[in-house]
Amino acid sequence: MSAHASSGETADAPRQHPGPPDAPLRVGLVGYGLAGSVFHAPLIAATDGLVLDTVVTRNEERRAAARAEHPGVRFAASPQELWERAGTPEAPDLIVIASPNRTHVPIATAALEAGLPVVVDKPIAGTAAGARGLAALADERGLLLSVFQNRRWDNDFRTLAGLLADGALGEVQRFESRFERWRPRPKGGWRESGDPEEIGGLLYDLGSHVVDQALTLFGPAVLVYAEADVRRPGAAADDDTFLALTHADGVRSHLYVSATTAQLGPRFRVLGQRAGYVKYGLDPQEADLRAGLRPAPGRPWGEEPEELWGRIGSGESPATGGGTPVRTLPGDYPAYYAAVADALRGRGPNPVTALQAAAALDVLEAARRSAREGVAVRLPHATPPHASDLSGV
CATH class of the missing domain: 3.30.360.10 (Dihydrodipicolinate Reductase; domain 2)
Structure with a gap:
């Protein structure tokens, strides 16, 4: 077929998850609107090796819906609460950004700067330059940065x-x-x-x-x-x-x-x-x-x-x-998050890179x-x- 070779984005091989090899990876999900509740949360919950740990939303109705479908999930009022856990035993292993498009770049930037791997819903940014900037930051930090192109x-x-x-x-x-x-x-x-x-x-x-x-x-x-x-x-x-x-x-x-x-x-x-x-x-x-x-x-x-x-x-x-x-x-669709889990454990490549998203942008x-x-x-x-x-x- 007419597909072509990879660009070799180094973020395809991010720093591996440092925890026990069989420990479930804890996911912090930012946003519980349509994207968060219908796509990301169910697929995360269905993926072997991932656990939906925290949902970031202030909306009480959305919290109630998340609690009903995902018993035991924790809540945070802002992404900052997740960054504050970085470097502690409570640190999330992955941040998933399912908030409105205009927030993708600032939240992804903050997560990467806190040392946390990131999945961002499409479009990752409003411009190709924004996507390439995030790719460079992830590469610099040795962190996974993947785009949800389900x-x-x-x-x-x-x-x-x-x-x-x-x-x-x-x-x-x-x-x-x-x-x-x-x-x-x-x-x-x-x-x-x-x-x-x-x-x-x-x-x-x-x-x-x-x-x-x-x-x-x-x-x-x-x-x-x-x-x-x-x-x-x-x-x-x-x-x-x-x-x-x-x-x-x-x-x-x-x-x-x-x-x-x-x-x-x-x-x-x-x-x-x-x-x-x-x-x-x-x-x-x-x-x-x-x-x-x-x-x-x-x-x-x-x-x-x-x-x-x-x-x-x-x-x-x-x-x-x-x-x-x-x-x-x-x-x-479950194959996407299965591939993300493998990438975090060093068992496979990033399924959708930020540079691929930049080419589309x-x-x-x-x-x-x-x-x-x-x-x-x-x-x-x-x-x-x-x-x-x-x-x-």
């Missing part, structure tokens, strides 16, 4: 990565990826804020996922064109955005993120010289987590019914049953400029920081 473990992405690795499509020419929703009325909140300091809007929200997936599969982008619109009455940030990337190897990625799509398109449409692959429907893991389902040993997770499997073929329309069904591999910044100025933006051709071995994806 959709590398989506069922459809894992399936497509396998097809590309097997050469089933031949040389890929065009990659279409859609992350579309039908939400005709804004929900409000910082994610839909027009304040640049909030780092809201779909470009940096869902766009962080589709760009990361495209770069992981096909390597660095050298040219970026984008259209970003505010469609819904009362909306303040982009809610209907399109990106066109030209990769260094010639693949073209067309990426759509939208909250205004009344009829949803295929999640993936990938066209190669030998065959194409078309897949409809979103990975079920987010919906299951929102519904209160949790991964557990021996319990099926991330599976989808056969009628949602994608199809591979040539000269045929999947809409009329053309092509051959391809079983969708199970989604595996280079594209997002170029897209923002392209949409604003109506021009295509050329990026310098650099060696991509993404690992070529996607066997664990």
Whole structure:
């Protein structure tokens, strides 16, 4: 497939966890809103070798919800309380930052300066420079700094990565990826804020996922064109955005993120010289987590019914049953935190590095400029920081 070698970010091999080899690693989770309660806390709790020790939130309703699902969890009113434990027997082994986007860089900086490894929800920062600054600090301190790009473990992405690795499509020419929703009325909140300091809007929200997936599969982008619109009455940030990337190897990625799509398109449409692959429907893991389902040993997770499997073929329309069904591999969000635990113990690499996140932010910044100025933006051709071995994806 078209993935490329790692940049060799030294934070891939951080200082190992100093405690007993079998002692569970204590996690301090900063934020218990949507990201903290639906994604991070359940996945941390489901990971062998990790324990959710402390949740940072002042909100009493969120504390009650966390206590109900995670009995015995402790609480802190501010991240500073976690830093104060550094160097003591009560020190957390990992800080997970699931707070609003604008807080990611200052909280991650403080954690690293306190000597604590960090996982940051995407986007790690509002700029590529901010992400690279954090990477440099983590490298200087010899600490793990990882970015929660969970959709590398989506069922459809894992399936497509396998097809590309097997050469089933031949040389890929065009990659279409859609992350579309039908939400005709804004929900409000910082994610839909027009304040640049909030780092809201779909470009940096869902766009962080589709760009990361495209770069992981096909390597660095050298040219970026984008259209970003505010469609819904009362909306303040982009809610209907399109990106066109030209990769260094010639693949073209067309990426759509939208909250205004009344009829949803295929999640993936990938066209190669030998065959194409078309897949409809979103990975079920987010919906299951929102519904209160949790991964557990021996319990099926991330599976989808056969009628949602994608199809591979040539000269045929999947809409009329053309092509051959391809079983969708199970989604595996738990694999991210399992890899983080292994990295902290020196048993494996950082699953998603800050430099990989910075490469995606280079594209997002170029897209923002392209949409604003109506021009295509050329990026310098650099060696991509993404690992070529996607066997664990």
